Amino acid sequence: MPVRIWRTPLNIEKAKLPKAEIHIIKNQCKGCGFCIQFCPKDVLEESEEINERGVHPPKVVDESKCVLCSFCTSICPDFAIFVVEKLCEEEC
Amino acid sequence: MAEKQESESEQSGEEIRIGVYVCHCGLNIAGSVDCEEVAKFASTLPHVVLGKDNRYTCSDQGQELIKNDIKEHKLNRVVVASCSPRLHEPTFRKTCEDAGLNKYLFEMANIREQCSWIHLHDRKAATEKAKDLVKMAVAKAALLQPAEEIEVPIIRKALVIGGGVAGIQAALDLADTGYKVHLVEKEPSIGGRMAQIDKTFPTMDCSICILAPKMSDVGHHPNIELLTNSEVVDVKGYIGNFHAKVVKKPRYVTDDCTACGECAEVCPVIAPNEFDIGLAIRRAVYTPFAQAVPSTYMIDMNLCLNKENIIVCDKCIKACEAQAINFEMKTETVELEVGTIIVATGADVFDPSSQPNYGYGKYPNVITSLEFERLINAGGPSGGHLIRPSDLQIPKRVAFIQCVGSRSEKSGRLYCSNVCCMNTIKDSLLIKEHWPETEIYVFYIDIRAYGKGFEDLYQRAKKEGVMFIRGLPAEIVQDRKTHNLWLTGENTLQKELYKANVDMVILSIGLEPRKDSETIQRLLKLSRTQDGFFMEAHPKLRPVDAATGGIFFAGCAEGPKDIKDSVTQASAATARASILMAKGKVTVGAITPIFDPEKCTACGLCVKVCPYNAITLNEELKRIEIIEAACGGCGTCAAECPFGALTQNHFTDRQISAEIDAVTEHDAEKKIVAFCCNWCAYAGADFAGVSRIQYPPDVRIIRTMCSGRIAPKFIERAFARGAATVLVAGCHPGDCHYINANYHTQKRVERLRKKMEKHELDKERLQLLWASAAEGERFASKIREMHAIVEKVTPEEIERTKKAYEKALGEV
């Protein structure tokens, strides 16, 4: 049905997506860059700071865009980044 | 394939014995033509053993006479000079067959529609013309050969392209008859437009409620193979023997899916839902709508995060208990062998963004009728509440604007879309049902409530207080704060301007041909009308047949229509398809090519011009091969071949040349030699006769099936024999009965005219006319125009022409 779609859906607020909490263990990171490269929502980018090992660990650009796919968690060779769901009671 | 075996009977020494019958047709012919004289004249022609005249040749008596004569006088060719062969050729062919004579040894001379009826007041000229026409027919008859029609077997399976209500109905009907059906649908689910509509007119039935059982039947029927999310990419073959290739796009969800929906709950990707016209959301893994058949989910890989085959997000995989998600699924190709094809591809809707004065796409509260259906549907994005997109409030005043994208030159669509008037009436009643206090205005040009129960619904709407105002608004302006809309226009009945303030505007958008219908058109070699919908073989008598044999139409693919007509047409298409498949075989007319392999140089020109792809080039054997069953019988290949390797059965080069010679034997410098195609130009000339339009008696018509049959050498021969003028007439471009063969006619005539200029001859003596079967007056005008040219042509010019083209008189 190739009809032109241009509206914002009326029920877009109803979509409940889980909120993410991204933890970066800065001094465990070896700066390989896998998480930054392969994040499907481009949530991470290389930070300016230098950690103990002399490399730039990643930093979070926009935590609200994270969809909790946990690919960064899995692809990190150093267990230096992990994502958990933010459990909220009222507002997050 | 019929190899060259012309003049076999001459070689075998069999004597040609022709019987000529000149019909009075009561006074229809005898009133203007001296039939006795013509009959006597006929007896003097070579090979004619008897020439008779009688009152009604087509009657039982007349036919008995012919049959007896065939036996008694050992006739082996018959010529009847009477009405148009388009009327009675089949009748007399049967007469010959009954008497044991091959039906292809029969010829007719049209001395009624194309002689007596158009020269009512000039008996002498009419009789002379009749004699000429009989002479032409006899000359051709002498060269006719017996022929057998070949039988082609038909595969008893059908392909239905398109799974809307028309496709569903056609598939069910065919399957119930007992044939195996493949139903191919592009979208992930069948249902089409009808699944999106809330209620149907005039009964106010819930649309999906009446459609869903049919959809379910299709899903379960043992004779139907349902291929959704699939497209037809290639079709080869011909009537009864189609070979189709279908590409099944992967869903990435296997058949184990139970449609529980757990995957969609966890999918993090949100996008607007096409089924709800973007008014609601869906996820990357989704099912098109709740009642989808097949009932399964699928993954939209354009949205899914797992690009390039790396699984990044596996939430749906983890959520699926049936373990039905499979990202490794690949596109499949399915090959189908079918006998008939039903095209039920449906229609698109008009996009009113191209009408900036209505503000669709800018003003949130201007919606289309399709968006309205989704809003008012209980299963839609707003749970059945008609809400304004801007503030989600229920409007108190709404306006419907009719004919958006129909009946208007500005939108580029001149036709009426058939359903919008009734759709608006139905919609207005729905609003009144739920919110009776709502003020409803309908701005219209005409209200078309032609069908059963439609007028009642219209009256009901008026009774409920819906206000119908004749005069479409010129423009819509939005109030920036409230997002209400001002419509300004003229009420043409009251003859005063109006400025209406409403909360919401619904544009009644029209139906338009699908943008991807070009693919289907190219694959199946279909024609389209000016509106862009597919063209049926005959608008009155063959409304569901395509011009190409074995293909039928159902639903909006052929023209905008409502559900009832779509279903009706689908059942009609099924019946037509069943005729072919029940017989199990079809006979092909014996007007296929005759091929002389010795002369073939494998140049491939004929392959290029055949509209049916019935000729292929065999590189190894260095010659062409003809698929007789696929041949449409236009003769364009014969006209294209520069080496004389091809000619057409029953319209051979020698036969046509004999007709030209017969016409130009006497007084050629006073005649218009006309070549007319059977379907349009010849029919147009017949129609002029039926309408009793009078025109000068200069023209002598030679009939071929298609104007594409006319090789340049025929025209040159006519000129070489001293003809004053030549007319080539055929169907309008785009309407050619043989799809596009007349395109080659145009090229050939243009080339010849240029050559005439080079020879310093008056190129106006060669004319090209496109005239349809309904344009009798157009044909007559052309003859009058050419009559003036005939009068002007000097004897000196004729001599020069004869010299310039004398080569054309050589070996045929």
Next chain:
Amino acid sequence: MTNLQEFERHPLANYLRVERFPHIWCEGCGNGIILHCFVKALDELGANMDKLVVVSGIGCMGRVAGYIQCDSFHTTHGRPIALATGIKLANPQLTVAVISGDGDLFAIGGNHFIHAARRNVDMTVICSNNFNYGMTGGQCGPTTPLLSYTTTTPYGNIEHPFNLVHLAAASGAVHVARWTVLHVKRLTESIKKALQKRGFKFIEVVSPCPEIYGRRNKFGKAIDTMKRYREIAEIRHGYAPSKAEITSEKIVVGEFIDIEKPTYGELLQGQFMRFNKG
């Protein structure tokens, strides 16, 4: 917060000896990813860590025994499979996993591999294939591609490499798969499947070695190798292992063999039962 405290909040921290982290593997080395996938598989299966034994050999991947929080053995070069066979026979209740490198398992350990596969001893063997001997300085090994550069083949390797999945299948392994470290989700699923199956299971994981093999052959950084995997990996389940090759243009991944066969332990047990009844 110290490194350790932060790390203890990692969802898989329970399965790891967190005090030994950060591990010794290089930046961009695939071994860490393989460890993560293995441990994630254990987590998703809810495995009993008291019944798990991990055996590894000498080499970069061989260090893995020190990082998993279970009974593990870091054995002599080439012998993890021999040890694993002993462990499994002594205590058939245990789940035995051998995780090691390509040099350890197929050069010096080649013989153990083919016979354990032939006997269908119940164990899961995960091979981290980085196409050279990493830990000892980058020498060529049985999986080094033809004409590649290593420290012992400065002019190009003249030996044809093994097709590991072909070797495993031909030797009689009941479950054979290959993935790259980029295919984390599918690798985790493969490991889960293998751990739940009985018999000799083999999973080859193609891994970048950015500091040594990658540097010598000008592959750029680890991230470039990962991007290359994304381009050239082709998933073909059920493909004939002999045809599933690794070239510079194509890495065929997928699950190739999945069959059932009585294991060595089961047959042995069966004989015991039959002949000890008297």
